[in-house]
Amino acid sequence: VTLEETAVVWMDRATFQESLQAIPPMTLNLVRILSARVRLSNELIQALATLDVYGRVARQLLAFAERYGETCANGSTSIPIRLTQGDIADLVGASRKRVNQVMVAFKQQNYIAVNNNGRITVIDRLALAKFCR
Incomplete structure (x- = not known):
């Protein structure tokens, strides 16, 4: 279940790694997404501990x-x-x-x-x- 309209793509590991090497903006976007998730996780941990x-x-x-x-x-x-x-x-x-x-x-x-x-x-x-x- 998603909260908003979502498109899902699946690919095997080798294809994914090739795509990361061939498409630098994809790699950068992935790093941004993962960084945002780490930030949100840290905020949640802080909220659980302090609120x-x-x-x-x-x-x-x-x-x-x-x-x-x-x-x-x-x-x-x-x-x-x-x-x-x-x-x-x-x-x-x-x-x-x-x-x-x-x-x-x-x-x-x-x-x-x-x-x-x-x-x-x-x-x-x-x-x-x-x-x-």
Whole structure:
């Protein structure tokens, strides 16, 4: 399952290595992608070590809002991807039950809204950001 439209290519090891040697931009792009993944992994490790579940959920919601968000007329940010509480739990290293508790609290405080289709809207980015410190 992917969060956005994705194209997948498969090739054997020898062909892949030949392609890396023959197409330098491909090698550079691969290094950039792997570097970004290492950076994200380091950020996740830091978040797991230093943030409670509220902070980790807030951080993840803000990251999705930043990457995929669409600004609404009222200044809120709609995340056009349907994220289940289980998806968020897997991303932040918490149980679905605990993520549910956090999401309910965020909704009650009017930091986020969730529509009938499961789409999340970030209403108050600054309030969520305070949990990430």
